[in-house]
Amino acid sequence: MSIEIIAYILGGLTIGSALMVILSPHPVRSILYLVVTFFLISANYVLMNAQFLAIVNIIVYAGAIMVLFLFVLMMLNLSKENEPKGSIPMKAAAVIAGGSLLTVLVAALRKGTVQETTSIADDQGLVKSLGHELFTTYVIPFEVSSVLFIAAIVGAVLLAKREKQIIE
Amino acid sequence: MILASIFQTVSIQYYLVLATVLFIIGVIGVLTRKNAIILLMCIELMLNAVNLLLVAFSTYFGKSDGQLFVFFIMVVAASEATVGLSILVLIYRNARSVDIGLFNKLKG
Numbered sequence: 001m002s003i004e005i006i007a008y009i010l011g012g013l014t015i016g017s018a019l020m021v022i023l024s025p026h027p028v029r030s031i032l033y034l035v036v037t038f039f040l041i042s043a044n045y046v047l048m049n050a051q052f053l054a055i056v057n058i059i060v061y062a063g064a065i066m067v068l069f070l071f072v073l074m075m076l077n078l079s080k081e082n083e084p085k086g087s088i089p090m091k092a093a094a095v096i097a098g099g100s101l102l103t104v105l106v107a108a109l110r111k112g113t114v115q116e117t118t119s120i121a122d123d124q125g126l127v128k129s130l131g132h133e134l135f136t137t138y139v140i141p142f143e144v145s146s147v148l149f150i151a152a153i154v155g156a157v158l159l160a161k162r163e164k165q166i167i168e
Numbered sequence: 169m170i171l172a173s174i175f176q177t178v179s180i181q182y183y184l185v186l187a188t189v190l191f192i193i194g195v196i197g198v199l200t201r202k203n204a205i206i207l208l209m210c211i212e213l214m215l216n217a218v219n220l221l222l223v224a225f226s227t228y229f230g231k232s233d234g235q236l237f238v239f240f241i242m243v244v245a246a247s248e249a250t251v252g253l254s255i256l257v258l259i260y261r262n263a264r265s266v267d268i269g270l271f272n273k274l275k276g
Binding site for chain 1: 174177178180181182183184185186188189190192193194195196197199200201202203205206208209210212213216219220223224226227228229230231232233235236238239240242243244245246247248249250251253254255256257258260265266267268269
């Protein structure tokens with residue numbers, strides 16, 4: 001019974017901080033709320049017995065990607081004053097569109113039945129079983145993802161350099 | 169072990185709805201905000217909603233394939249953030265703003 005309450009409280013907190021990401025007018029506060037959201041999603045992972053993924057989520061998302069965002073935002077020196085503003089009808093249209101998408105998805109998913117399972121593996125979220133699966137079944141996607149990383153690094157360096165430096 | 173038994177008390181539909189709501193928050197953020205950095209953050213939020221659902225079903229069915237897909241989604245998200253932010257820095261250098269409305273200059 002208590003685990004149910006914990007799950008509901010965590011879900012509510014996750015949705016609340018995700019809402020604050022899109023509602024807060026200050027970009028830096030938005031990023032900090034997104035970090036909070038990622039920590040709460042990690043807590044959800046722990047609750048669902050995916051411990052290794054929870055740690056990786058904190059390290060990669062909250063640690064690396066969000067610091068990159070924060071760094072770029074502070075480098076660009078944006079503040080609340082020169083934050084671009086959207087028009088009110090545009091916002092209303094966006095909320096209506098999102099709300100109808102939510103209605104359709106929830107209505108479709110609520111009726112769907114999921115096959116009952118009884119299989120519970122205690123160690124499937126730990127690094128041993130995940131690593132074994134990653135380096136046997138999924139070894140080719142793993143290697144291809146390293147190519148993707150190289151492409152991203154080269155692309156980022158090429159884009160961030162000034163044009164003169166590239167020509168020289 | 170208490171943690172192994174979450175889906176005996178909480179239904180999978182709860183996580184379906186939770187992930188859907190998080191995804192929709194990301195969609196609304198992309199549609200309403202004008203700051204391009206916030207837009208990229210909302211895309212990360214949508215990717216995380218999908219990750220949450222993948223982990224939920226992976227635990228529910230007792231198979232680790234879903235959790236491995238989350239790794240690959242993280243790889244794609246990291247590369248997307250890197251390239252997207254460097255494009256943004258480039259645009260800021262030329263236009264002194266990160267307003268998403270500036271991108272309509274790409275129409276030519």
